[in-house]
Amino acid sequence: MTFDSIERCLLAQLADALIPPGNGFPSASEAGVAGAYLDQVLAVRADLGERLKQILRQAQGRSPAEFVQALQANDPAGFGVLAEIVPGAYFLNPAVRAALQYDGQTARAIDPRPDHLSEGLLRSVVDRGPIYRPTPGR
Amino acid sequence: MASGSTDPDPDVLIIGAGPTGAVAAKRCAEAGMRVVVLEQGDWPDYSKARADHPDFELTAGQYWSANPNRRKAMADYPIDDADSDISAVLYNAVGGGTVIYAAHWQRNMPSDFCVRTLDGIADDWPLTYEDIEPFYDRVERDFGVSGLAGDPAFPPGKDLPLPPAPLAKMGRRVAKAHNELGWHWWPAPNAIATRPYGPLGACTQRATCMWGCVEGAKGSVDRTHWPENVKRGVRLVTGARVSRLEVNGAGLVTGAAYFDRSGQEHFPKAAVTILGASGIGTPRLLLLSASARFPNGLANSSGLVGRRLMMHPFGTVVGLFEEDLGSTHGLWGQHIHSLQFYETDAARGFVRGAKWGLQPTGGPLSMTRSYPWGDNPILGPNFHRDHCKRLGHSAMWGIICEDLPEDKNRVVLDPVLKDSNGIPAPKLIYRMSENSRGLLQFHLARACESLQAAGAYETVIAPLIRETGWHLLGTTKMGNDPATSVVDAWGRCHDVPNLFVCDGSIWPTSSGMNPTATIAAMALRCAEHLVENRREQKVAA
Numbered sequence: 001m002t003f004d005s006i007e008r009c010l011l012a013q014l015a016d017a018l019i020p021p022g023n024g025f026p027s028a029s030e031a032g033v034a035g036a037y038l039d040q041v042l043a044v045r046a047d048l049g050e051r052l053k054q055i056l057r058q059a060q061g062r063s064p065a066e067f068v069q070a071l072q073a074n075d076p077a078g079f080g081v082l083a084e085i086v087p088g089a090y091f092l093n094p095a096v097r098a099a100l101q102y103d104g105q106t107a108r109a110i111d112p113r114p115d116h117l118s119e120g121l122l123r124s125v126v127d128r129g130p131i132y133r134p135t136p137g138r
Numbered sequence: 139m140a141s142g143s144t145d146p147d148p149d150v151l152i153i154g155a156g157p158t159g160a161v162a163a164k165r166c167a168e169a170g171m172r173v174v175v176l177e178q179g180d181w182p183d184y185s186k187a188r189a190d191h192p193d194f195e196l197t198a199g200q201y202w203s204a205n206p207n208r209r210k211a212m213a214d215y216p217i218d219d220a221d222s223d224i225s226a227v228l229y230n231a232v233g234g235g236t237v238i239y240a241a242h243w244q245r246n247m248p249s250d251f252c253v254r255t256l257d258g259i260a261d262d263w264p265l266t267y268e269d270i271e272p273f274y275d276r277v278e279r280d281f282g283v284s285g286l287a288g289d290p291a292f293p294p295g296k297d298l299p300l301p302p303a304p305l306a307k308m309g310r311r312v313a314k315a316h317n318e319l320g321w322h323w324w325p326a327p328n329a330i331a332t333r334p335y336g337p338l339g340a341c342t343q344r345a346t347c348m349w350g351c352v353e354g355a356k357g358s359v360d361r362t363h364w365p366e367n368v369k370r371g372v373r374l375v376t377g378a379r380v381s382r383l384e385v386n387g388a389g390l391v392t393g394a395a396y397f398d399r400s401g402q403e404h405f406p407k408a409a410v411t412i413l414g415a416s417g418i419g420t421p422r423l424l425l426l427s428a429s430a431r432f433p434n435g436l437a438n439s440s441g442l443v444g445r446r447l448m449m450h451p452f453g454t455v456v457g458l459f460e461e462d463l464g465s466t467h468g469l470w471g472q473h474i475h476s477l478q479f480y481e482t483d484a485a486r487g488f489v490r491g492a493k494w495g496l497q498p499t500g501g502p503l504s505m506t507r508s509y510p511w512g513d514n515p516i517l518g519p520n521f522h523r524d525h526c527k528r529l530g531h532s533a534m535w536g537i538i539c540e541d542l543p544e545d546k547n548r549v550v551l552d553p554v555l556k557d558s559n560g561i562p563a564p565k566l567i568y569r570m571s572e573n574s575r576g577l578l579q580f581h582l583a584r585a586c587e588s589l590q591a592a593g594a595y596e597t598v599i600a601p602l603i604r605e606t607g608w609h610l611l612g613t614t615k616m617g618n619d620p621a622t623s624v625v626d627a628w629g630r631c632h633d634v635p636n637l638f639v640c641d642g643s644i645w646p647t648s649s650g651m652n653p654t655a656t657i658a659a660m661a662l663r664c665a666e667h668l669v670e671n672r673r674e675q676k677v678a679a
Contacts, residue, residue, distance in 0.1 A: 020518075025522045044196055045196055084503075091502045097502075102466060104192055104501070108342055110333075121310070125317070131322050133247070
């Protein structure tokens, strides 16, 4: 499914209502949410495309902020599609990920040194004794 | 055995290649029995596991979705859940529910087997903790369970085969808080390999355990059991959707009818049949197997097939912390668990309890979703401030609530809905009880206190969501009296002596624990009994 420049422009406006610039981070549109990252999202989530097109048709001629508010209040499923696509695309941007100091669900080997032994953490649990009810008659 | 084959009929036909089928097939094959297993799904496709891709969070809920109504894979059958407070989630594939489970490996407590005796409600199991304990020990080795012996919430037992997962920053914080509160906690048991173990790789804490473990560290039976079972001679038939069980004039099961992927029907025969198709698939199949001799469904003279469905209402509390806990990563999975409020305290106004498991919260997209964050939307003017407060700075308790059995909560055949082979689909009729609601509210409040004591400056109680019916239990009750139960203490159907049910369907009560440990141990116990008594076993001629 393809989106033309008018649709992308509209999406950029809605996206900025959800993710404005701030705290050193770019806005959604500045991060390319309505551009290449939208295409990346739809490449793996084609199921979202048709509903997004409907939403953009509904949003034409409306104030982006007011439209997003109304969508959230009156059409939670539609808002859910927008709320999946916009931040989903935003967090694909490597610059955003770098600013978050987030490099993905990367592998982090388990430290073989056990961390439950230090500070006597388990001592008081053990000292409080059993907390289960035994089988009757045992 | 598929029609047209020249192989002799198997000794054992197993329906379902989830944990029950895997464990039962292993034991029967070890004993030299010929075993055929019918599984409607295929092997999981780990090329679709994208934990190491930037789009992981966007794609995880597709191929790895736990809800068959959403996943709509070829192997899935639809489930009518319109009349249920909770949607069932399951996975139709080699490995079954273990493909998507979080691998929280919880034994039941002794009291879980004697609820009637101790709390005056529901039923006792026809066995005790001590009866099942040796089977826990054995399956824990097969599944590569990690954890630490000596937990005072359980009777003393043997060491687990692998050391526990790290407490991590979040676990250490909560552990210290619980020590100050005088509340129980313990390094959590998981069917997740903390070191390389047999066919399992070592966990690398990606927190993606439910959506395709790329390291192969999770103890799902497609990895721990099936490759070895197949090498041992078990014949595993995938793409085999069973439509009914066949019964002879003597009232014994002779085998099953199934459709292959092309829609062709087959009629494999066997001396003994074992059902391991889940708390929904198993009663569905028994109800589908109604006949003139068994007009209310096979093995259903008690009228209990499909009834007493229990699904474990699930709650979540998230805590927000100033400290960076590194909680994008970890085990999903659990780092610590608490059973402080597991046992009944009548003063609380309800009976029974819940188990808590402490987990990470995941990556950046997860911070924006309605679950677990509920009506705390962050999309809008303060997005970046609020997002940074959550990402890596949050930890959550997942709370498994015991569900008591009620006859009115049930699985029936849907009068309209059918699967792609035209077989009637299951329909769930389930309402959460007042006891469960009271229990859940109490535990959510205590979990908030736990996280606040650990330093959380804010806690968020997740909304109750429908798609939490991971634990499908109780629909072919086990007991000694054929008038009030479907199977005996060994899973043998009272009405059909060569038909066994060994999955979570047979649980008389649900416990408040993640059930796979006990499902696996019960499957082994039932299979062991079948092996030991095979010379006396009635079989179809």
